[in-house]
Amino acid sequence: MSEPAARTHTLKAMAGPGKGGRYHHGHLRAALIDTAVELIGERGVRGFSLTEATRRLGVAVSAPYAHFADRDDLLAAVAVRAYELLYTELVPESGQVQPPADRLAAMARAYVRFAAANRPLFEVLHEAGLDKARHPEIEAAERPLTDAFLTCVRALSDGGDAAAQDLATAIEATAHGHAMLLLDDGSRQQIEAVELAAERTARATMALVASRHLLGRPAGRPGLA
Amino acid sequence: MSEPAARTHTLKAMAGPGKGGRYHHGHLRAALIDTAVELIGERGVRGFSLTEATRRLGVAVSAPYAHFADRDDLLAAVAVRAYELLYTELVPESGQVQPPADRLAAMARAYVRFAAANRPLFEVLHEAGLDKARHPEIEAAERPLTDAFLTCVRALSDGGDAAAQDLATAIEATAHGHAMLLLDDGSRQQIEAVELAAERTARATMALVASRHLLGRPAGRPGLA
DNA sequence: GTCTATATCCCGATAGAC
DNA sequence: GTCTATCGGGATATAGAC
Numbered sequence: 001m002s003e004p005a006a007r008t009h010t011l012k013a014m015a016g017p018g019k020g021g022r023y024h025h026g027h028l029r030a031a032l033i034d035t036a037v038e039l040i041g042e043r044g045v046r047g048f049s050l051t052e053a054t055r056r057l058g059v060a061v062s063a064p065y066a067h068f069a070d071r072d073d074l075l076a077a078v079a080v081r082a083y084e085l086l087y088t089e090l091v092p093e094s095g096q097v098q099p100p101a102d103r104l105a106a107m108a109r110a111y112v113r114f115a116a117a118n119r120p121l122f123e124v125l126h127e128a129g130l131d132k133a134r135h136p137e138i139e140a141a142e143r144p145l146t147d148a149f150l151t152c153v154r155a156l157s158d159g160g161d162a163a164a165q166d167l168a169t170a171i172e173a174t175a176h177g178h179a180m181l182l183l184d185d186g187s188r189q190q191i192e193a194v195e196l197a198a199e200r201t202a203r204a205t206m207a208l209v210a211s212r213h214l215l216g217r218p219a220g221r222p223g224l225a
Numbered sequence: 226m227s228e229p230a231a232r233t234h235t236l237k238a239m240a241g242p243g244k245g246g247r248y249h250h251g252h253l254r255a256a257l258i259d260t261a262v263e264l265i266g267e268r269g270v271r272g273f274s275l276t277e278a279t280r281r282l283g284v285a286v287s288a289p290y291a292h293f294a295d296r297d298d299l300l301a302a303v304a305v306r307a308y309e310l311l312y313t314e315l316v317p318e319s320g321q322v323q324p325p326a327d328r329l330a331a332m333a334r335a336y337v338r339f340a341a342a343n344r345p346l347f348e349v350l351h352e353a354g355l356d357k358a359r360h361p362e363i364e365a366a367e368r369p370l371t372d373a374f375l376t377c378v379r380a381l382s383d384g385g386d387a388a389a390q391d392l393a394t395a396i397e398a399t400a401h402g403h404a405m406l407l408l409d410d411g412s413r414q415q416i417e418a419v420e421l422a423a424e425r426t427a428r429a430t431m432a433l434v435a436s437r438h439l440l441g442r443p444a445g446r447p448g449l450a
Numbered sequence: 451g452t453c454t455a456t457a458t459c460c461c462g463a464t465a466g467a468c
Numbered sequence: 469g470t471c472t473a474t475c476g477g478g479a480t481a482t483a484g485a486c
Contacts, residue, residue, distance in 0.1 A: 025451070044354060046271040051479055060453045065481075067451090126409060127352065129269060169406075170399070170429040177402025181394070184351060199442065204395040207436035214432040217424065250469075276461055285471045287464075292469090296462070 029067040031057055036078050040120035045127045050074065075128045076135035082121035083141035089114050091148045100156035101209045107149060108175040109202040115179035116194040122179065156209065159216055166215040170208050175201050254292040256282055261303050265345035270352045275299065300353045301360035307346035308366035314339050316373045325381035326434045332374060333400040334427040340404035341419040347404065381434065384441055391440040395433045400426050 035053045050071050054061045068074040093110045094103040115122040124130075132138055150168060157164035178201040182194065208215070260278045275296050279286045293299040318335045319328040340347040349355075357363055375393060382389035403426040407419065433440070 028451075046354065049479060050481095061480085062454085062482075063452055071480075126405070129271065166425065166428075169403075169425055170432070173402030173406055173426070173429070174395070174399045175402070176405060177398030177400070178394075180351070180401055180405060181398050200391065200394055200440070201398070203391075203440050203442075204398070204433060207395070207439040208429060208432050210439060211432035211435045214435060215425070215428050217428075253469075274461060275463095286462085287472085288470055290463075 028057075028059065028063060032064055032067065032074060033077055033081060036074055037081075037120045040078070040123060045075070045120075045123045048075070072128075072130055072135070075124060076130055076138055078121065078124045079128065079130060079135075079138045080141040082118070082125050083138070083145060085118065085121060086111075086114055087145045087148075090145060094148075094152065100152055101206060103152050104149075104156070104171060104209065105202040105205040107152070108171060108178075108205040109198045111175045112179045112182060112198040112201045113194065116182060116189055116197070119183060119189075122183070157212070159213075163212070163216050166217075167208065167212050170212075170215055171205050174204050174208065178204070253282075253284065253288060257289055257292065257299060258302055258306060261299055262306075262345045265303070265348060270300070270345075270348045273300075297353075297355055297360070300349060301355055301363055303346065303349045304353065304355060304360075304363045305366040307343070307350050308363070308370060310343065310346060311336075311339055312370045312373075315370060319373075319377065325377055326431060328377050329374075329381070329396060329434065330427040330430040332377070333396060333403075333430040334423045336400045337404045337407060337423040337426045338419065341407060341414055341422070344408060344414075347408070382437070384438075388437070388441050391442075392433065392437050395437075395440055396430050399429050399433060403429070 032053055035056055036048060039053060039056070040048050048071075050064055051061055053074075054063060057063075064074065068077070090107050090110045094107045097103045097106050130138065149172075150164070153168045153171070154161075154164045157167050178197050182197040185193070257278060260281055261273060264273050264278060264281070275289055276286055278299075279288060282288075289299065293302070315332050315335045319332045322328045322331050355363065374397075375389070378393045378396070379386075379389045382392050403422050407422040410418070
């Protein structure tokens with residue numbers, strides 16, 4: 001597997017499972033993000049350390065500080081990339097479909113697929129413990145996605161803004177829950193399991209839409225039960 | 226720090242900020258679990274360390290090893306406690322209600338309330354990264370809960386075992402998703418927010434039950450779309 | 451922009467005394 | 469069952485040279 005080494009500065013694309021990638025100068029910032037994703041995929045977010053990233057890249061432990069304020073700052077950059085990729089995988093996919101209900105189901109399905117196919121990126125979003133107040137870029141990167149989703153929900157909801165919020169929350173929670181359970185589940189990332197979970201998510205979304213009249217709180221009750 | 230030697234057993238340094246608890250001898254095991262829950266509540270699972278727990282209890286760093294093989298072994302004990310408490314809060318509550326659909330909604334509602342009211346315990350279950358193969362006690366503690374849940378689902382499902390699994394997964398995912406979103410959400414543990422999420426979870430469960438005929442995969446399609 | 455070197459701190463785990 | 473002492477490791481972050 002490992003390379004015979006040498007070749008000083010061909011493209012850095014490697015940095016694979018073996019190691020070897022030793023590319024400095026110029027694109028360290030991007031390389032650090034790549035390596036972070038790689039390491040998170042191997043040891044989880046909580047197991048990620050700047051030190052190990054520099055080891056793998058063959059640079060000095062102090063090198064990252066020329067590009068990131070600290071460890072969390074690097075993780076925040078990973079989170080931004082995650083939201084950007086998530087957007088490109090959710091919105092175009094849902095654009096192909098016409099009825100709003102099916103669009104929502106397609107987005108939910110794509111959400112679960114994204115979580116399975118990009119586990120490290122997905123993990124960063126919810127398990128990194130990032131302080132969003134300190135890293136506004138994250139919410140900025142998230143916004144286009146939630147906007148597209150909410151637009152889609154409103155196009156469907158018939159009971160005003162409160163009803164739209166109820167439906168949106170239910171779908172979000174269901175998709176997120178399916179993704180979490182899939183990732184927690186032993187580890188099996190087999191395509192079968194992923195597609196089963198994705199399909200279940202899509203169907204659950206359709207079910208929620210179909211029974212959306214049950215989601216609202218009874219009028220007259222300001223708070224709730 | 227040359228020591229004046231002796232002073233054999235006066236009190237050792239204060240344990241912590243306001244944390245006077247200094248109870249050794251006999252129930253260290255239980256005290257460690259309590260302290261772990263406490264610390265996890267303050268710094269999260271990933272921020273928990275055995276060392277800090279011993280500091281807070283005012284015992285030696287080696288003391289825990291008389292009761293737990295290692296750090297994960299202690300966390301596993303916390304997870305067991307979590308499942309036990311979760312069981313007592315879910316099952317009796319659902320026992321009060323008769324129609325299976327309402328029982329399921331009550332369980333889902335209680336699940337979200339539990340997550341909010343016992344955040345440290347809930348976190349351990351999904352964010353501790355415990356190896357369940359190495360800690361069979363965890364699954365053993367979980368089983369009664371899933372059994373009660375599945376029994377409830379089967380009492381309701383009308384399409385055989387596959388349909389029951391589909392419905393069970395959908396409800397699990399929805400409840401878990403609501404809980405995760407609630408805990409991720411900034412931090413607000415206000416009762417209002419908790420009860421809103423809990424109520425939404427219950428209603429989403431009812432909606433899924435009402436449209437459960439949409440959850441199944443079309444017969445004849447072995448895999449899925 | 452990157453490296454060398456270092457300061458500082460914390461953690462898990464073990465050995466052996468009591 | 470608990471304590472003292474310690475080993476070995478790894479992490480973050482900074483200072484200063486190139």
